[in-house]
Amino acid sequence: MEHSKFSLFSFTGKMKILHLSWMAFFITFVVWFNFAPMLEMVKSTLGLSNQEIKTLLILNVALTIPARVFIGMLTDRFGPRLVYSALLALCSIPCFMFAFADTFLQAAIARFLLGFIGAGFVIGIRLISEWFPHNQLGTAEGIYGGWGNFGSAAAAFSLPTLAIVFGGENGWRYATALTGLMSLLFSIVFYLNVADTPKDSTYFRPKHLSAMEVTSKGDFIFLLIMKIPMYAVLALLAWKLSPSGINMIEQDVVYVIDAVLIAIYLLEVKQVWQVNKNIFTTPVEPIHQYKFKQVAVLNGLYFATFGSELAVVSMLPLFFSDTFTLTPVMAGMVASSYAFMNLMSRPGGGILSDKFGRKTTLIALTAGLSLGYLLMAQVNSSWPIGLAVTAVMACSFFVQAGEGAVFATVPLIKRRMTGQIAGMTGAYGNVGSVVYLTILSFVSYQTFFYVIAATAVIGFLTLFFLEEPQGEIAEINADGTVTMINVS
Known part of the structure; x- marks a missing residue:
């Protein structure tokens, strides 16, 4: 390095x-x-x-x-x-x-x-x-x-x-x-x-490709629970295509899709067991342990940050068009202010994490995005358009900086599994977007923003279970020797 x-x-x-x-x-x-x-x-x-x-x-x-x-x-x-x-x-x-x-x-x-x-x-x-x-x-x-x-x-x-x-x-x-x-x-x-x-650096690879490793019995159960929303949201997408949604596929097809998803989940349970069954008989040495709760907290935070970003970017042009009676072109240009903030906001979240610590930064940014969405819920036609855009950009700063702070933490949990952890956390962002957009199809814009704010508050509370990465993490070389990697 x-x-x-x-x-x-x-x-x-x-x-x-x-x-x-x-x-x-x-x-x-x-x-x-x-x-x-x-x-x-x-x-x-x-x-x-x-x-x-x-x-x-x-x-x-x-x-x-x-x-x-x-x-x-x-x-x-x-x-x-x-x-x-x-x-x-x-x-x-x-x-x-x-x-x-x-x-x-x-x-x-x-x-x-x-x-x-x-x-x-x-x-x-x-x-x-x-x-x-x-x-x-x-x-x-x-x-x-x-x-x-x-x-x-x-x-x-x-x-x-x-x-x-x-x-x-x-x-x-x-x-x-x-x-x-x-x-x-x-x-x-x-x-x-x-x-x-x-x-002259070593690329550490996981012992298994088929499933994520965990290092305790409790984390084994925790991993299986955290897998469920990723399958549930695919079932939700199938429902949106069903006669109850936009009526693009038959109900019998939905049943088949649901059955396939259940079968794949059960197969994954089997794979997780095959990879981790040894922890039920032989405890993992403390030097090689990691806590899956770290991954779970980051999953939830990315659900609220990137999930809300994808959802809001999708609906914001229509929100501005309906609220301020703008043309579609003008509404799109105004709404682009949310995505435009990515150039500075996400790097800003990473910089703050390097300077002030991962957990402290995440706490501050998650609190900020909660307040940001509460503010966006107050926007209505009586607001000056410039003030509404300012509120959107302020909210987007905390959302995107929060994304940066999440992935400033992900690589510090377990080096050889960084791709798997990043994959799961990234997937939770997409899970969040589908959930939020589904909710939007049933509620008003204001309620939609309130729902995101509420999930951000839940994410804020889970942050108190997150542990700041400290000291070193251990990885095993091909010859059996151990390399210690600094994370703080």
Whole structure:
């Protein structure tokens, strides 16, 4: 691990890794969110109904939840360089499929598969943790997350213009295909220019690929409980497609999907048992133990932070349009202020974590985002539009800085499992977005903001169970010797 100076404008050593990582993440988000900005063009060209458009939006995020867990495991096993390169290359295929789809079915399959590219985020979390020391890790992870996450805003700004430049009713196709080409070409750049670790450093791999390791009997049960929401939210997505939701699939299909999800969960229970059954007979040495409650708390916080961000970004243009009677274009521009804050807010959360400690920073930021959403719940048509935008930007600072602070902590729990932990925590962000958007379909905007604030308060309370990473964590080398890694 490099301990040299953190020089943002350098493109050598660890800084080269950071810049190539956020660029890769940026491209994944451009590809993942290349549909929404050109939604009306796609709808017109393919002759889609409003229900079919809603289905495509749901399918776009459905696969990301299990994909983040799966990609996290692959990253720990095979290394970020190979996995990120492969993800960028392979996901260009469904991107091209969508760009040249002629039917709803073709578009639906492509959008479903493209949900996989949303898992790219977790790969960089592990890669950055290999190159930066603990006192720079929050800053580096914050820049990676914030600048990469801006890819969604960049897609919203640039793709409609590109579609117009290409011209004709197929302009959106060429703009979409261009994002797939970016992904394919950058996969080569990434593979040729990135290393998993600095020279002479060891890349620690988990003992098992099939399931996360835990180190106590209580944590075994805790892990199985924390897996349930990830399956439950996929069942919720199926329900939204059912006759009770937007009526795109038959009820019998929903029953089949639910049965499959239950079967997969039971299979995962079996895998978790196979990986961890030894802890019921042989206690894990204290030096190799970690507390799963650390992971659970971070999962809950990412549910409230990134989950609310995805949900709010989706509904904010409509909120401004309905509240202040703005045109769709103006409402979209005003609402973009929320996502725009990512450039500074998420790195800010990482910087604060490095300077003031992980737990202290998370407590302050979670309290701030609770108050921020309470403030947004007060916004109505009597507010000056400038004041409403200020409230949105203030809230978004705490939300996105909180995301940065969460992933300033994730790599300090257990090095060889960083990808798996990041995958699970990242998946909880997507779980949160689905839950919040489902709630929004039943309640007013104000109640929606109150619900997010309430879940943030719950997250705030769980923070008192979080333990500040201290001292060193132990990892075992291939020859059986132990390496101690500083985390404070």
